Amino acid sequence: MNVHVPVESESGQRSLVTLAALALLVGGVAGLVGALFRLALQQADRLRDLVVVWAQGRAAVGFIAVVALCAGAALVARWVVRRFSPHASGSGIPHVEAVLHGEIPPAPFILLPVKFIGGCLAIGAGLALGREGPSVQMGAVIGHLTGERFRRNWADCRALLAAGAGAGLATAFNAPMAGAVFVLEELVQKFEQRIAIAALAASSTAIAVAHLLLGDSPDFLMPPLDYPAPAIGPLFFVLGAAMGLFGVLYNRILLATLSAFEGSRLSGETKAALTGAAVGALVWFSPRLAGGGDGLTLAALAGWQDVFVLPFVLLVRFALGNASYAAGTPGGLFAPMLALGAQAGLFFGVVFGLLLPGVDIQPQAFAVVGMTAFFTGVVRAPLTGIVLVTEMTGSVTMLLPMLAACFAAMLAPTLLASAPIYESLRDRLLRKN
Template sequence: MAALSLFALLTGAVAGLVGALFRLALEQADLFRASILAWAGGRSGFGLVAAALACAAAAAAATWLVRRFSPHAAGSGIPHVEAVLRGELPPAPLTLLPVKFFGGLLSIGAGLALGREGPSVQMGATLAHEIGRRFGLGAADCRVLLAAGAGAGLATAFNAPVAGAVFVLEELAQHFERRMAIAALASSATAIALARVLLGDAPDLLAAALAPAPVEAYALFFIAGGVAGALAIAYNRTLLGVLAFCDGLTRIAPVWRAAVIGGAVGALGFFAPSLVGGGDPLTQSALLGDGDTVALILVFLLRFGLGAISYAAGTPGGLFAPLLTLGAQSGLLFGFACKALFPAVAIEARGFALVGMAAFFTGVVRAPLTGIVLVTEMTDNASLLLPMLAACFAAMLVPTLADDEPIYDSLRLQTLRRARALAAADRPEAA
C-alpha cells in the first residue's frame, strides 16, 4: 500500500500539471474566441459568416482528430473510464492524451457548450495507467491508480480536491474500497497542490454570503429538488435523443456534422457571445441573482438544447460545467417564483441557484455527494448544506421512481456499442 500511495502522489502531480495547463489553454482560447467575435460583430454579414466558418472549422478539426487518432476521445471520456474500471474495455493508449487536449481546446474554445472536466478526467486516467504500466504495477494496482488519476483530473478541473476523491468512490467505483480511497485522496491532494501554483487558490465561482435558510423554507427546497429531478429526466432523454438522431444521419460524415454544429454555435456567438462556451459566466451571474425572469427562461431553454447538440458533435468535452449552469439558472427561476408566491418568507432567490446546481447535477448523474461537495468547494460556501441535502434527496428520488437511468450509465452502454462496431469494422481489414 505504501508503494501504491507513492505512485498515487506522482499520478496526482502529473494529472494536476496537465489539467492546469489545459485550463490555462482554455482561458486563452476563450479570450481568443471573444476577440474574434468582437471583430466579427463590427462587420455585419461578413462577420457573421467569418464567425460561423471559424467555429465550424474548429469543431470539424476536433472531430477529425478523434476519428483519425483516438475514437475513445470523443465526448466526455468519463463513460470510457467507467467501462475500463469495470473491465469492459481496455485502457486508452497514450495517443488519447494529445487528441483530448487539443481536440478539447478546439471544441470548447470554439464555443460549444461543453465542460473541461471530461477531458481532464480522461487525461488523468490515461496518464495514471501509463505510470502504472511503466513502473510494472499489477492489474489491480493499475486499476486503482487509473481511478485515482481520474479523480485528480476532476479535482483540477474545478479546483475541488475533496470532490475529486468523492467522485472516484461514488461515481467511478460506486462502492467504498479502502485502497482506492487512499489513492484518490493522495492523487487529488497533489494535483491541487501543483495546480494551485499555476492557477491560484481562489474558488472557481463567487457566491456572496447567504443567510441560513429559515425552517419554513425547507419544504420549498425539497420541492425545488423535485423540479430539478424532473428537469434532469428531460435533459437525459433530450441528450440521448439528439445523440441517436445524429447517429442516424449515416449519409453525413461525422466531421461534417461537427462542422454544421460548430457553424451554428459560431452564428449564435456572433449575436450573443455570452451564451456560448462552457457556461461559467452564466453560472456566476445566476449565483449573484442577476437576470430578468423572461430572459432567464429563454437563456435556460437555449442552453438546455445547446448542451445536447454540442455533445452530439462528437468532439472532446464534458457535461459537468453545462449541467451546473442549467442547475443554477433553473434554481434561480424557482427562487424568483417562491419570492413572488410567498412574500412573507425570508427567501433569497440566489440561494436556490446555489442549491439548484447540486440538485440538477444529482438528478442527471445520480451522484449526490459529489454534487454537494463539488458545489460547496467551487463556491466556497457551505451555508445551505441542509437545504442542499433536502433538494438532492428529492432530485435523486424523482428520476429513480421514473426508472430513468443515470446519464453516464446510458453513455457507457453507448460507448461499448461503438467500441464493438469499431472492432467489427477493423476485422475485415485485419483479415
C-alpha cells in the first residue's frame, strides 16, 4: 500500500532532522568549552594552593600576598563583566530563562570569553561559586549562535539555546541525563518535544566530548551504601522538611545580600575586591573552606563526622556563598548548594545516630539525600536534583529516600509561598532591564 505523506509533514521531518543534527553539533562544542573550563578551574585551584603553601612560610608578607591576589582576581573578574558583558554577572541561568521566555534578547558572543575568563578568576580566587552557571550560559550562547549561523527560525534557535544550556550543565557535573531533565523542568518548565530531542542530542555529544578530556568516572566516587532500613524511613521526611525550610532561609538571605550589595555606594569592583580579600583571609587560615565546595562535598560523602565542627563549616559556607554571589562576578549556585546540602544532611545523620543509638544509621546516606533535598528546597526542581545527585555519586540505593525527602522539601517552601531562587533572580534581572 502506498501511503502519501503530506508535504508539510515531510518539511517538518526535515526541519526536525536538521534541528537534531545542529543539536549534536552544539553539544559537542559546548562539551569542549565546558571541559576546557573545568580543566582551567582545576589549574586555577592548584595555583591557589601553591601560592598558599608558598605564602604560609612568609608570615605577614605571605598573608598580605594571598589577600591581595584574591582581591585582585575578584576585582578584575568584576571589571571584565561590567566593561564587556554585564549579563555575565552571577550564575547566568536567570538570564537564560528570561531569553527562553522571550523577555530579553539573547546574549552576544562576547559573553562567552567574559564568562570563561571571569569565572576562572573568581572561582580560582576561592569565591564560593559553582562552575555550572558559566557552563550553562556559555552553552546557551553557543546554541543560539549556531542557530543564527545556520539561519534557523526563532523556534529552532530557542531549542538550540536550551539544548546548549543543558549540555553545559551535563558537562559541568558529568551528568548527561540531568542536563536534559534540567532543560525541561527548570529552563522551559514544560515538555516540548522538539526541545526535548535537541536537549537529549546535545547532552549526549557534550558528554562524549567531555569524557575525552575529563574521563568518565562520576564526580563524587563513594563506597556503596546499603538500602536504608524501613525503620528509618520517616527520618528522611524530617530531613526533607528541614532542608525545605533551610532552602527558604537560603533564598531570602541571598536576595537580601544582593540588595545590600546593590544598595552600597561602593563601586562594583570595590565590593568584589573586598569580598575577594575576605576570601583570601579565609584561604590563608583554612583553604578547604574556600572555592566551589567539591572537597567539602566529598568529605561529607566519605562520612567525615564532627558534630561540633559541622555547624561552623555550614555557617561559614552559608555566609561565604551569599557574599560571593552578591559580588557580581561570574559563577553559579549549584556546586555551593550541593556542598551545603551534603554538610547539612551529614549533620542530621550524625545527630539522628546519637539520638537513636539502637538504629543502624549511615550518616553518608543522609549526606546524599541532603544534597538532593536542599537543591529541591532552593530551586524547586526535584527531578533534576534526584537525577543530578544520582549521576554524580553513581549510587541508586538512595532513590526512594530521595523521593521522600524531595516531597517534604518541595512541600514546605510551597506552603510558605516562597518563590524558587531562579524565579526571584529572573525577576530582579527584568527589573534592571
